[in-house]
Amino acid sequence: MEYRTLGLTQIEVSRLCFGALTIGPLQRRMSVADGAHVIRSALDAGVRFIDTAELYGTYEQIRVALRTAPHDVVIATKSYAYERQGVEASLKAAREGMGRSVIDIFLLHEQESMHTLRGHWEALEGLLEAKQKGDIRAVGISTHHVEAVKVAAVLPEIDIISPLINVQGIGIQGGSLRDMEDAVTEAVGQGKGVYAMKPLGGGHLIPRWNEAFSYLLDQLNLDAIAVGMKNASEVRRNVEFFSGSRSSAWSALEESRQLHIDDWCSGCGKCAAVCSSRALSIVDAQAVVDPERCVFCGYCGAACPEFAIKVI
Numbered sequence: 001m002e003y004r005t006l007g008l009t010q011i012e013v014s015r016l017c018f019g020a021l022t023i024g025p026l027q028r029r030m031s032v033a034d035g036a037h038v039i040r041s042a043l044d045a046g047v048r049f050i051d052t053a054e055l056y057g058t059y060e061q062i063r064v065a066l067r068t069a070p071h072d073v074v075i076a077t078k079s080y081a082y083e084r085q086g087v088e089a090s091l092k093a094a095r096e097g098m099g100r101s102v103i104d105i106f107l108l109h110e111q112e113s114m115h116t117l118r119g120h121w122e123a124l125e126g127l128l129e130a131k132q133k134g135d136i137r138a139v140g141i142s143t144h145h146v147e148a149v150k151v152a153a154v155l156p157e158i159d160i161i162s163p164l165i166n167v168q169g170i171g172i173q174g175g176s177l178r179d180m181e182d183a184v185t186e187a188v189g190q191g192k193g194v195y196a197m198k199p200l201g202g203g204h205l206i207p208r209w210n211e212a213f214s215y216l217l218d219q220l221n222l223d224a225i226a227v228g229m230k231n232a233s234e235v236r237r238n239v240e241f242f243s244g245s246r247s248s249a250w251s252a253l254e255e256s257r258q259l260h261i262d263d264w265c266s267g268c269g270k271c272a273a274v275c276s277s278r279a280l281s282i283v284d285a286q287a288v289v290d291p292e293r294c295v296f297c298g299y300c301g302a303a304c305p306e307f308a309i310k311v312i
């Protein structure tokens, strides 16, 4: 396994980051024991970086996995909080939920631009104060938007950026793949630690698995990539790839994902409002998904009051 220091932080991570969204209630809905088991198999294989979020509902799985971790693990989490009080509550939930006195990386979730960052500035100040006190080691943003990467690249308050980027540009908002590449290059040049999310475009790039990871690891030379993994064999295959194997024999034969919408959907539109990929629309009082745009993040499921939409 290769390890890197994230930008100018002192935080060393494995380039393979365990993306915890997959095991949680928004996607595979694994039990605490089963989710913790998959995480542990990754930690045992040398993974030292876990990416989660308050929204993902995976703190308990992580806490159980960390109880007997064979080495230190860097944890990144995220909050949608706008204000100081909200971000303090998010930090408390993360520390208690995962049983950690210090959270290594705390990100403002799904930022879009300077405008949204301004709207979250009080939360950012709360995170910076927590960093000052030693409760957090680094502060940053996660985003699908080119503009947010550009802005964060030059903000001295930001240490870490987790952008959506993949070889086909699936899910990138506010610009092309080339625009995102330029923004990421600028961020790296400014000393930001950059780790990618959605390397397989939510599953669309599974047939190009090899090429998709090589693009981020070798071509863009990113510090790390968050990869969702749901069982020990996926962990093993990814660990081998990130440890230097680039064999074409590793092309994955995964089952494909789908976004399922139940017929009791009321057409309220709350799911469409949170979909930053703009993959949902309301037609004849029913949510309808554009499968080409959906990156299967499951965030719409968390917003649905009827429990009518989920990734399967």
Ligand code: SF4
Residues within 6 Å of the ligand: 261, 264, 265, 266, 267, 268, 269, 270, 271, 272, 286, 287, 303, 304, 305, 306, 307, 308, 309
């Ligand atoms: S939030 Fe749920 S009920 Fe509302 S439109 Fe979306 S799927 Fe339907």
Ligand code: SF4
Residues within 6 Å of the ligand: 259, 274, 275, 276, 277, 278, 279, 280, 289, 293, 294, 295, 296, 297, 298, 299, 300, 301, 311
């Ligand atoms: S439709 Fe739902 S699962 Fe698909 S990208 Fe939008 S929020 Fe994510």
